[in-house]
Amino acid sequence: MKKSIIDALVEHHEEIRDLMEKGSNNREAFLRLKKHLDIHHQIEEDILLSKLNEMDGIKDESLESQEEHFVLNMLLLDLADFPIDHKRWPVKYKVMSEIIEHHLDEEEEDLFPEAKEMLEKSVLEEMGTKFIELKEKQMQVL
Secondary structure: OOOOOHHHHHHHHHHHHHHHHHHHHOOHHHHHHHHHHHHHHHHHHHHHHHHHOOOOOOOOHHHHHHHHHHHHHHHHHHHHHHOOOOOOOOHHHHHHHHHHHHHHHHHHHHHHHHHHHOOOOHHHHHHHHHHHHHHHHHHHHH
């Protein structure tokens, strides 16, 4: 059975949540989290959000999601260069984690249900196949 992009993204969200728990005081775990988020944002934008950005009724939600990706990328870049043993690291990490959690929840509760209503099941499944293939390929490269 084919997996829709919505199901594939939600599964990846769960991986990201697990990585967030491990990355707060572990540089390698943080870097794995960053890699997952970098790949997740890029592919989600290329496959799903680019399509939704063209559709009335969901475009604003989609563009908001994209802007949140931009903010998260800035936070990830800041933390990637920040010493993990600095007293501000846990605070920075906590703020980033809260923003990630808010973003994931908002996509799952608002954007994805709307996308499911607006796009054909076959299109969602086609996008899901593409997401999974690209994610697996890019996870191996970096």
